[in-house]
Amino acid sequence: MNPDFETFRGKISSPISFRFFLLQKLPTAFLCGLRIKELNANTTVISVRHGWFNQNPFRSMYFAVQSMAAEMSTGLMSFGQVYRRNPAVSMLVVKLEASFIKKATGLILFTCSDGALIDKAVEDTIASGESTQIVTRSVGTNENNEVVAEFLITWSFKARKN
Secondary structure, eight states: OOTTHHHHHHHHHSHHHHHHHHHHHOHHHHHHTOEEEEEOSSOEEEEEEOOSTTBOTTSSBOHHHHHHHHHHHHHHHHHHHHTTOSSOEEEEEEEEEEEEOSOOOSEEEEEEOOHHHHHHHHHHHHHHOSOEEEEEEEEEEOTTSOEEEEEEEEEEEEEOOO
16 A cells, blocks of 8 residues: 555545645536545545536436546545655546446435555556556445446556656
């Protein structure tokens, strides 16, 4: 595990610093109301509430907002694992698959529990110097704990040459 993961977590976990990060780097995520509910080396939970700004014509959450929250649930853990690495490691989404199971209304939580898989991929790319790809899973659930969407997000990690 990245020894600087906790430093990253501390910097991003406060609501004010996270909103500032979103406003600066991901303004659409800021406007749509993404929030961190949980962030550790194993699991990330991102919440987003269905509302007027992020709805589709069918009065549920727009698929792009769900995709953004799902990607963030996998991406924050990934970013924490590459944070301050030496050599530096780049990361990029190379594929996204989604299944929309139920209308997303109310508060939706997107959970990824692939921290060990992400950690291993980053360690492997540092050790080998070769690009590593992994498929991470994020599941969106509503307030009744019903699955509303499932995402498979493929990340590519590559250690940069010094």
